[in-house]
Amino acid sequence: MxxxxxxxxxxxxxxxxxxxxxxxxxxxxxxxxxxxxxxxxxxxxxxxxxxxxxxxxxxxxxxxSARRLLSFPHMLVLVWVVVLLYGERWVFDSKVNDCDWDHWEKWPKGTKPHHLIFVADPQLIDPHSYPGRPWPLNPLTVTITDNYLRHGYKALQRHLHPDSVFFLGDLFDGGREWKTRQGKFVDPKWGRPRSKDEQEWVETWHNKYGEEFWLDEYKRFGDIFFDNWKEGNEAPGPWQRGRKLVASLPGNHDVGFGAQVQLPVRNRFSAFFGDVNRVDVVGNHTIVSVDGLSLSAGTSEYRDAHDLKPIYGPTHQFLDDIKATKRRAVQEELSFWHGTEKHYAHEVEELNKADLSRFPRSDVSDKAPDFPTILLTHVPLYRNPGTPCGPRREHWPPTKPPKGQDSPVMPDNRNAISITGGYQYQNVLNEADSVKLIQSVGNVIHVFSGDDHDYCEVVHSPAKGGVREITVKSMSMAMGVPTPGFLMASLYNPVDAEGHPLPDAPAVTLQTHLCLLPNQIHTYMQYIVFFVATFVLLTVRALLVPAIPLTPFALEPMKPSTVLPVFKDKVDPPEAYVAGNRARTMSTGTSSHYMPSRLSATAPRGVRSTSPSSSPSSRWQSRRGGRSAKRWGWGDDGGPRIHLDTNLYDGAKEDRRVGGRKALGMVGRELWTTTWRVVWMVVLFWVYLTRKG
CATH class of the missing domain: 1.10.287 (Helix Hairpins)
Structure with a gap:
């Protein structure tokens, strides 16, 4: 109411x-x-x-004040600023700069190779990564891992200026989980089941995260990689048609694997990133990207029980036409550089009356020129169990061979990629699909893959052409590999107008180099060590404040301002009254009794002598002489207010005890104040760097 x-x-x-x-x-x-x-x-x-x-x-x-701004704690804060700038920014530039092309390329002097970089498994952290992780820990993890990718990628662009960047899949961690606008989004009833942990979250994911969330994740990926593309300059290098970024190769975390690939999810991915199967010509090399995830559905154990052709059909068709597609792309590249392109007048003709014979047809026969081919697949090709990955694998180094053996230990299971699979993943393609890829693409000189997160280099069996494959490290700090990285490839293949190699062309047209990014665990350990050193230095300083003494950093507590008036007769010490009464008694012969105030800290404890000879203040006053005495704080009688009628020794002991307590309190106050000042300023600067990205 x-x-x-x-x-x-x-x-x-x-x-x-x-x-x-x-x-x-x-x-x-x-x-x-x-x-x-x-x-x-x-x-x-x-x-x-x-x-x-x-x-x-x-x-x-x-x-x-200048004394406070230039104090020791603030000097430590400045040192921390440099430490954080190095750990959060400059270390990326230092690491990437050590990988400069000139440091490892071995081409003839004066060559202009094509500089290519492979980035594998950025796998942006999302709700699928750590289900149930509480706020604010999960958003903080997302921010830190995104910043790591951003700093590494910006340093890559600034210092290396690559002509091309190719991603090897797994752009997102839970991209396959977010439902699309098309139809009902449920897991296929066939295939390997989810883990128990994921089964508890499937319904929540399908109800809470959909197309809008995926679009936000796409924008997030673009903020890190697309927006920072210009850091590497916009102008292409010599003999380059333009700088190129290709991120269309899907990973199993993007679209799923094999028989469990969902077509709406794959269609959404290709709509935003491009064809999942494609051919690119860069640096006089042909790069073929193949969706091996969908290809695996064609050899799946569920193929006979379910119609999986919509999944694997487009990849099969692409591989059937791949050799002709490659040759057409090579001829287009050659005609562009050597001026053999023909231009035709714009005419409008009826289709059934048009003369199509005047248009040249590309030669797709075996005699047509073909550049060396690089095959890209997200999941590595098949190899025998225990095939070692080499000394650059971080998870486990190779097993030391026995004395007298020069070749690597075989099998070496801990140094190898395990031949296993599970829900929506398989560590390697099966043998049939691996052979089909190599034979269908043809002229493959090198294979690059991702998925495993760690480095692995193998030479395949003769059935797969004895081709060399490098599985590229993940670039993310959250993929279980302490030292992330990326792979650099330098391509040099000089050819004539017909696509034939020049006489001075090198036999090997591709060189690679593994570039390692900062180990974030080492960076955090350095922060911890420096924090301990900072605390020790502040403790030593706090102990020295009462001992040397040093100027305290802690400000004295502010005293409240006086509200009530204080009169002069309340301020004057009682000795003034005693001296005045004694003087009047001596001159008039009358007696006077002094009653000390309870508020006086210097009130006498016993009976004092009233004779003039026993008054030290009167003798001091006669020597100091009058007006200036009060100005120096001696009181009206001019003498210092010192009383020897107390227990001198007990008082001295009490003073020492109180002094020690005061010193200890000063040390504690100094340590707390300086530590808190350094901590909040350093944390605030770290938050600023983290939010700025």
Whole structure:
């Protein structure tokens, strides 16, 4: 009812007569409250605000003094700023700069190779990565891992200026989990089941995350990699048609694997990133990207029980036409560089009357030129179990061979990629699909793959052409590999107008180099070590403050300002009255009794002599002489207020005990104040760097 009355009062509507007394009382109460509040604001409130503002201003003024700004704790903060800038920014530039092309390329002098970089498994962290991880830990993990990718990629672009960048799949971690706008989104009833942990979250994922969330993730990927593409300059290098970024190769975390690939998910991926099967010509090499995930559905154990042709059919068709597609792409590249392109006038003709014979047809026969081919697949090709990956694998180094054996240990299961599979993943393609890829593509000189997150280099069996394959490290710090990285490839294949290699062309046209990014665990350990050193230095300084003494960093507590007036006769020490009474007694012969105040800290404890000879203050006054004595703080009688009628030794012991306590309190106050000052300033600067990205 009170709410109704309040609304009616504010709306100036007429109040019913039976409620008029209540309305009047409510209105009077509101008016009284407003008057009291106004009186408080103009009176005590204003004084309180003035006092608080004055205290804050005095504190700020004290903290901005030169002595405080140039203090030891602030010097430590400046050192921390340099440490954080190095750990969060400069170390990426240092690591990437060590991988400069000139440091490892071995081409003839004066060559202009094509610089290509492979990035594998950025796998942006999302709700699928750590289900159940609470706020704010999960958003903090996302921010830190994104910043790591961003800093590494920006350093890559700034220092290496690659002509082309190819991604090897797994752009997202849970891309396959977010439902599309098309139809009902459920897991296929066939295939390997999810783990128990994931089964608890499937319904939540399907209900909470959909097309809008996936679009936000796509934008997030673009903010890291697309927006920073310009850091590497926009102009292409010599003999380059333009700088190229290709991210269309899907990973199993993007679209699924084999028989469990969902067509709406794959269609969404290809709509935003491009064809999942494609051919690119760069640096006089042909790069063929193949969706091996969908290809695996054709050899799946579920093929006979379910119609999986919509999954594997497009990849099979692509491989059937791949050799002709490659040759057409090579001829187009050659005609562009050597000026053999023909231009035709724009004419409008009926299709059934047009003369199509005047248009040249590309030669797709075996005699047509073909560049060396590089095969890209997200999942590595098949190899025998225990095939070692080499010394650059970080998970486990190769097993040391026995004495007298020069070749690597075979099998070496801990140094190898395990031949296993599970829900929506398989560590390697099966043998049949691997052979089909090599034979269908043809002229493959090198294979690059991802998925495993760690480096692995193998030479395949003769059935797969004895081709060399490198599985590229993940670039993310959250993929279980302490030292992330990327792979650099330098391509040099000089050819003539017909596509034939020049006489001085090298036999090997591709060189690779593994570039390692900072180990974030080592960076955090350095932070911990430096924090301990900082605390030790602040502790030593706090101990030296009362001992040397050093100027304290901690400000003294602010004393409240005097409110009541203090009169002179209340301030003067009692000795002044004693001296005055004694003087009057000596001159008049009358006696006077002094009653010490309870507030006096120097009141006598016993009976004192009143004879002039026993008054040290009178003798001191006669020597110091009058007016200047009070100015120096000796009181009206000019003498120092020192009393020897107390227990000197017990008092001395008490002073030493209190002094030690005060020193200990000063050390504690200094340590707390300086530590807190360094901590909050350093944390604030780290938050700034983290939010800035």
């Amino acid at each position: 009170s709410r109704v009355l309040y609304q009616q009062l504010n709306s100036n509507s007429k109040v019913p007569s039976q409620l008029q007394p209540i309305a009047n009382a409510l209105k009077a109460g509101l008016q009284h409250t407003a008057n009291m509040l106004g009186a408080w604001v103009t009176g005590p409130g204003r004084h309180l605000a003035t006092a608080v503002g004055g205290r804050i201003a005095r504190r700020v003024r004290a903290n901005l």
